[in-house]
Amino acid sequence: MIDYHLHVVAHGDRPMTVENILAYCEVAKERGIRQMGITEHDRYLDDIDLAAFQEARERSQAVELRLGIEVDFVPTREEEMDRFATALPYDYVIGSVHRVAGEEVDHPDHKEIYDRWDTYDLYEAYYENVRAAALSGRFDVLGHPDLIKIFRRFPRKGITSMLEETADAVAESGIVVDVNAAGLRKPIGEVYPSRDFLEMFYRRGVPIILSSDAHAPEEVAAGYEESLALVHDVGYREIVTFKNGERGTMAL
Ligand SMILES: [Zn+2]
Numbered sequence: 001m002i003d004y005h006l007h008v009v010a011h012g013d014r015p016m017t018v019e020n021i022l023a024y025c026e027v028a029k030e031r032g033i034r035q036m037g038i039t040e041h042d043r044y045l046d047d048i049d050l051a052a053f054q055e056a057r058e059r060s061q062a063v064e065l066r067l068g069i070e071v072d073f074v075p076t077r078e079e080e081m082d083r084f085a086t087a088l089p090y091d092y093v094i095g096s097v098h099r100v101a102g103e104e105v106d107h108p109d110h111k112e113i114y115d116r117w118d119t120y121d122l123y124e125a126y127y128e129n130v131r132a133a134a135l136s137g138r139f140d141v142l143g144h145p146d147l148i149k150i151f152r153r154f155p156r157k158g159i160t161s162m163l164e165e166t167a168d169a170v171a172e173s174g175i176v177v178d179v180n181a182a183g184l185r186k187p188i189g190e191v192y193p194s195r196d197f198l199e200m201f202y203r204r205g206v207p208i209i210l211s212s213d214a215h216a217p218e219e220v221a222a223g224y225e226e227s228l229a230l231v232h233d234v235g236y237r238e239i240v241t242f243k244n245g246e247r248g249t250m251a252l
Pocket residue numbers: 070096098143144
């Protein structure tokens with residue numbers, strides 16, 4: 001099993017030392033994770049200690065380490081995104097949409113955006129960014145593709161056609177979808193993406209990775225019972241792995 005989206009530095013909570021990385025590896029090993037990918041948020045690029053990562057990778061016996069980055073997809077910031085995405089010898093790059101019109105949609109202290117916008121319009125703007133992120137060709141993996149549901153603020157009108165259109169773009173782009181268990185720890189209480197959305201991806205042959213989006217060691221592989229049951233139920237039998245940008249697969 002893999003956990004391919006997690007944060008050691010997190011939001012500046014701790015430095016990227018060998019010891020801190022190995023603390024994550026320890027939990028990963030206990031929970032049957034064979035490959036663990038560290039994917040810090042792009043704004044913490046300068047906190048990624050490549051030497052510490054490489055030493056931890058050598059010392060970690062049971063868990064193979066991978067390095068990625070989670071780039072915040074913001075249209076018009078192409079140059080900055082490219083700089084983040086190419087700064088280090090990553091195994092893969094995640095592109096995630098956290099913003100609509102420049103504002104974060106997942107910050108518990110800044111939920112006003114949901115009051116200011118018509119919810120349907122907000123969802124449309126969000127999924128427009130998701131489609132643009134996938135089709136930009138910049139990223140190997142699309143992070144938590146329905147993050148906008150985080151606070152359970154749903155439009156009254158159905159969003160099926162919006163999701164279908166997004167799944168079409170994702171399939172066309174060839175990007176891999178992040179099945180991310182962090183939603184289980186948020187008000188929405190379910191995996192990103194939802195079962196309906198994941199089924200749309202499955203029907204189009206879109207490959208997946210699995211992740212916890214851990215921001216602390218005890219969160220590594222958290223929620224995997226649920227996300228594994230979900231992907232299996234939907235029909236997935238393999239997941240994607242990366243090494244030096246090369247894709248591989250692992251049986252589920
Ligand atoms: Zn994210």
